[in-house]
Amino acid sequence: MQINKDFTIQKVGGSYVAVPVGKTSQHFHGMVRLNETGAFLWKLMAEKDVTEEALVDALLAEYDVSREIAAADVHRIVEQLRENGIFIEA
Amino acid sequence: MFVIKLAGIRIRIENRFPFIERQCRGYLCEGEDAEFSVSVSPDEILEEQKFGEFSDGYCESICIYRHICEILPSYNIFLMHSSVIEVDGYAYAFTAKSGVGKSTHTALWLKNVPNARVLNGDKPLYRVEDDGSLTVFGTPWNGKENWGENISAPLAAVCFIERGAENSIRRADEEDAVSRLMHQLYLRGSRESVTKQLTLMDALVRGVPYFVLACNISDEAALLAWNTMRKS
Numbered sequence: 001m002q003i004n005k006d007f008t009i010q011k012v013g014g015s016y017v018a019v020p021v022g023k024t025s026q027h028f029h030g031m032v033r034l035n036e037t038g039a040f041l042w043k044l045m046a047e048k049d050v051t052e053e054a055l056v057d058a059l060l061a062e063y064d065v066s067r068e069i070a071a072a073d074v075h076r077i078v079e080q081l082r083e084n085g086i087f088i089e090a
Numbered sequence: 091m092f093v094i095k096l097a098g099i100r101i102r103i104e105n106r107f108p109f110i111e112r113q114c115r116g117y118l119c120e121g122e123d124a125e126f127s128v129s130v131s132p133d134e135i136l137e138e139q140k141f142g143e144f145s146d147g148y149c150e151s152i153c154i155y156r157h158i159c160e161i162l163p164s165y166n167i168f169l170m171h172s173s174v175i176e177v178d179g180y181a182y183a184f185t186a187k188s189g190v191g192k193s194t195h196t197a198l199w200l201k202n203v204p205n206a207r208v209l210n211g212d213k214p215l216y217r218v219e220d221d222g223s224l225t226v227f228g229t230p231w232n233g234k235e236n237w238g239e240n241i242s243a244p245l246a247a248v249c250f251i252e253r254g255a256e257n258s259i260r261r262a263d264e265e266d267a268v269s270r271l272m273h274q275l276y277l278r279g280s281r282e283s284v285t286k287q288l289t290l291m292d293a294l295v296r297g298v299p300y301f302v303l304a305c306n307i308s309d310e311a312a313l314l315a316w317n318t319m320r321k322s
Contacts, residue, residue: 008281010288013264013295017272017288021281031272033265 001078001087002049009034009042018042018086032084037063038077045081052078095119097167097215097227097242101158104129109147110154114230116240125165128157155213155231160279163286166218170294171274172248173233174209174226175199180321181209181226181243185274186251193235195251195305198312211237216245218293246321247299254304257311259318262300270302271295 006024009016016039018032019025034042040062041055052074059070081087093102094117102124105111130153138149159169172185173192177199186192192211199206209226212233217225224245232238250262250270262270271294277287301319305311 006281008285008288010285010292012288012292013268015265015268017268017291019277019284019288021279021284025278025284031277033268 001045001051001082003042003045003081004086004088005046007032007046007086009039009046011039016042028085032081032086034077037073038080041074041077042081045087091122093119093122093124094230096158096229097162097165097217097225099162099165099167100124102127103154105150105154106132106135107145107147107150109145110151113151117230126161128154128161130154130157151231155229159215159276160283162215163283163290166290167215167227168287168290169213169276170216170271171213171276173211173237174214175203175206176209176241176243177203177206177316177320179243180246182246182316182319183214183226183248184251185248185270187273190251190253191305191307192251193233193237194307195303195311195315196237198307198309199316202309202312203316207239208232208237209239209241209243211235214238216290216294218290218297222293222297224294224297245298247301247319248294249301249303249315249319252302252304254306257303257305257308257314259301259303259314262302264295264300266302267295267300270300 006020006022007018008021009018016034020028044050044058055074056070091104092111093100094114104127130150134153135149138153172183173196174181174183184192210228210232213231215227215229225242226245227242228238228240277284303315
């Protein structure tokens with residue numbers, strides 16, 4: 001999956017906020033709040049079309065967690081973003 | 091055409107209707123040089139009139155201020171919909187959902203807090219300084235009560251107002267403050283502009299303490315807020 005490029009993500013206070021820019025801001029109102037892990041995954045998905053497996057691998061390379069926990073985190077965050085409708089559907 | 095100074099920035103207004111020039115009386119400056127110019131098209135004014143029966147001049151003014159507020163983030167200045175009261179050299183900002191009672195609470199401060207005066211009742215500008223502190227500036231856009239002055243003051247605290255049967259006030263943590271601020275800030279525009287606005291919002295979140303006030307309409311509500319938020 002790949003994130004709609006019409007978003008910008010910034011650290012605001014202790015967490016990250018992603019908000020729509022340009023044309024997307026006319027139909028997507030609001031924001032997406034993300035923690036450190038969420039922002040890390042967001043940036044990968046903004047760069048290119050990636051699979052959940054690739055995201056789990058990237059998370060394991062960056063953080064000292066078990067594959068099980070990483071997979072659960074990735075799945076939860078991806079589902080959250082999907083519900084928010086911020087992916088480009090293939 | 092005339093030039094005003096807002097939050098220290100000289101802005102040239104190219105208006106079609108006289109309304110805005112009267113409105114900006116207290117902010118006019120000499121000369122024609124300016125950091126940037128703003129004008130709106132007749133189409134934009136027509137678009138604005140879809141929201142109600144307002145005069146051409148009034149709609150032009152709303153559109154011009156919107157344009158100004160899209161440009162100002164590049165000068166570290168942004169608009170936050172709020173009522174700001176100045177007391178003894180410090181600014182106290184109140185925000186709330188529309189209709190909750192910012193104006194009512196502001197009036198209670200004027201009545202109960204010595205030396206309180208309204209800096210701007212609706213649409214003040216906030217500037218992030220190099221040291222991370224914030225300064226609030228009055229603007230000619232100050233709400234239907236027309237409360238405000240061409241003054242500025244360092245921001246001491248921000249308070250989110252809610253209605254309550256009893257009066258109570260608490261500190262808001264950072265996460266709570268971000269969620270509530272997102273509803274009051276105008277985050278629209280190009281990628282560059284929105285990204286910049288988010289960095290200014292980060293400074294706002296880090297810069298001052300946040301409070302949540304649940305209040306009724308009483309003198310005690312204002313005194314509770316003032317005694318809790320006041321900068322010693």
